Amino acid sequence: FQHTSCPQNVFFHFVASASADASLLRATISASFPYLNFKIYRFQDSAVAGLISTSIRSALDCPLNYARSYLADLLPTCVRRVVYLDSDLVLVDDIAKLAAIPLGAEKVLAAPEYCNANFTSYFTPTFWSNPSLSLTFANRKACYFNTGVMVIDLERWRAGDYTTKIEEWMELQKRMRIYELGSLPPFLLVFAGNIAAVDHRWNQHGLGGDNFRGLCRDLHPGPVSLLHWSGKGKPWARLDASRPCPLDALWAPYDLLKPPYSFDS
Numbered sequence: 086f087q088h089t090s091c092p093q094n095v096f097f098h099f100v101a102s103a104s105a106d107a108s109l110l111r112a113t114i115s116a117s118f119p120y121l122n123f124k125i126y127r128f129q130d131s132a133v134a135g136l137i138s139t140s141i142r143s144a145l146d147c148p149l150n151y152a153r154s155y156l157a158d159l160l161p162t163c164v165r166r167v168v169y170l171d172s173d174l175v176l177v178d179d180i181a182k183l184a185a186i187p188l189g190a191e192k193v194l195a196a197p198e199y200c201n202a203n204f205t206s207y208f209t210p211t212f213w214s215n216p217s218l219s220l221t222f223a224n225r226k227a228c229y230f231n232t233g234v235m236v237i238d239l240e241r242w243r244a245g246d247y248t249t250k251i252e253e254w255m256e257l258q259k260r261m262r263i264y265e266l267g268s269l270p271p272f273l274l275v276f277a278g279n280i281a282a283v284d285h286r287w288n289q290h291g292l293g294g295d296n297f298r299g300l301c302r303d304l305h306p307g308p309v310s311l312l313h314w315s316g317k318g319k320p321w322a323r324l325d326a327s328r329p330c331p332l333d334a335l336w337a338p339y340d341l342l343k344p345p346y347s348f349d350s
């Protein structure tokens with residue numbers, strides 16, 4: 086909101102757990118951003134609870150983590166395109182540029198792709214040794230992408246019923262373990278190799294550290310439009326514990342719960 090050239094054009098759709106105090110959330114957002122156009126949607130945990138299998142990181146098993154798969158159902162049909170953003174990131178560039186990324190004639194989703202990442206490691210040997218499963222990626226130049234930052238064409242998503250496609254993989258995962266992480270692998274199964282590429286500057290991810298220990302990480306080389314503390318360590322927790330990583334200083338000015346910092350400009 087602070088970095089966009091035309092804040093009047095920005096509309097935030099907040100997805101909150103149905104058990105969250107919506108009026109407190111609404112009051113907090115309004116107090117912090119008096120001019121923000123926004124709406125809060127309640128995500129019913131029951132929509133996905135029966136589909137979640139435990140992952141190697143318990144934080145990933147939270148039902149709200151799967152809300153990104155249901156945006157096409159949650160948001161009104163007049164919303165045709167959305168930029169999905171995780172809650173552990175800061176944009177330091179104009180979101181209008183990201184929202185305007187071309188999706189071509191038929192792509193449903195755009196995100197930064199990482200073709201040097203070891204794609205094999207996102208799925209279990211059970212998956213790769215089963216030809217009817219591993220053939221999913223045949224004839225696809227599948228690369229890893231992070232699901233914390235995605236431009237989604239909701240019209241195309243609805244037309245192709247991609248929510249059902251993702252749920253089908255989650256149902257399979259409950260029967261035979263084909264991956265270890267939470268909401269990410271079903272997105273890779275459905276979309277990897279078929280997305281519009283976005284410049285890496287739009288997701289400098291991994292700043293939380295690795296998935297197991299949360300070790301400090303440095304920025305990736307190149308320009309930065311978005312800082313993403315994905316991974317186990319979170320800057321607000323490390324700052325509160327007085328054990329921050331060096332890059333957590335970039336988060337501190339945006340921490341709404343720290344009174345000395347102000348957004349007035």
Ligand SMILES: *[C@@H]1O[C@H](CO)[C@@H](O)[C@H](O)[C@H]1NC(C)=O
Binds near residue numbers: 203
């Ligand atoms: C990629 O990951 C798989 C599974 O974790 C591993 O067996 C393989 O050696 C890795 N490949 C490279 C090039 O690191």
